[in-house]
Amino acid sequence: MKVSILMGSPRKKGNTAALLEPFIKELEQHYVEHNLIWLYDKQLEPCIACRVCQKDWTTFACHYNDDAQEIFDNIIACDIIVLATPIYSWYCTPPMKALLDRLVYGMNKYYGDKMGPALWAGKQLAIVATCGYRPEKGADLFEEGIKRYCKHSQLQYAGMLVERDLGYQSVFMDAEKAQHSCLFAQKLIKQTCI
Numbered sequence: 001m002k003v004s005i006l007m008g009s010p011r012k013k014g015n016t017a018a019l020l021e022p023f024i025k026e027l028e029q030h031y032v033e034h035n036l037i038w039l040y041d042k043q044l045e046p047c048i049a050c051r052v053c054q055k056d057w058t059t060f061a062c063h064y065n066d067d068a069q070e071i072f073d074n075i076i077a078c079d080i081i082v083l084a085t086p087i088y089s090w091y092c093t094p095p096m097k098a099l100l101d102r103l104v105y106g107m108n109k110y111y112g113d114k115m116g117p118a119l120w121a122g123k124q125l126a127i128v129a130t131c132g133y134r135p136e137k138g139a140d141l142f143e144e145g146i147k148r149y150c151k152h153s154q155l156q157y158a159g160m161l162v163e164r165d166l167g168y169q170s171v172f173m174d175a176e177k178a179q180h181s182c183l184f185a186q187k188l189i190k191q192t193c194i
């Protein structure tokens with residue numbers, strides 16, 4: 001089993017990174033192979049709807065020569081995709097949004113003259129999010145968007161771990177959040193093994 005973690009926080013020592021730590025430790029305890037990709041360290045151009053990617057049904061085929069190709073390869077080789085992001089203006093951060101747009105075209109060959117395949121069909125996709133509002137008001141729209149994204153892309157939506165940040169003056173991480181993170185990793189491992 002392989003897990004590809006796409007990390008959308010700009011803060012290497014931020015809340016989302018802290019929430020991911022026990023999740024990753026749990027994967028390691030179960031010998032689950034994983035990749036952590038920091039999206040702010042990558043060059044990710046926004047999709048311009050040129051549809052060059054629609055001419056080749058076998059691979060990504062995007063006309064840009066940036067880091068999205070390497071992420072595409074990583075996703076193709078994995079079983080579970082994890083979108084880890086702080087919520088910014090009710091959605092994910094900009095590099096993750098740029099990547100989601102690049103992948104919805106590059107992976108789904110739906111937009112050419114004929115309807116083609118979804119190259120990532122059947123993979124699981126999960127969310128690990130942190131937000132300032134209560135989760136049901138902070139991360140709800142992102143979750144809904146991703147649920148639809150999964151349905152459209154023939155991915156299996158595997159659920160969301162979300163924790164609230166009470167502000168810069170308070171300590172974000174605690175034992176309860178760490179336990180939620182471990183349990184979420186265990187849940188994903190179990191779901192994928194069945």
Ligand SMILES: Cc1cc2nc3c(=O)[nH]c(=O)nc-3n(C[C@H](O)[C@H](O)[C@H](O)COP(=O)(O)O)c2cc1C
Binds near residue numbers: 009088091130137
């Ligand atoms: C530019 C910006 C926009 C934000 N927008 C939202 C938002 O729409 N909803 C929300 O609940 N929290 C919002 N937040 C709060 C962050 O989601 C929260 O502090 C998060 O835990 C930060 O994670 P990080 O430390 O990994 O960056 C925003 C924070 C920033 C900096």
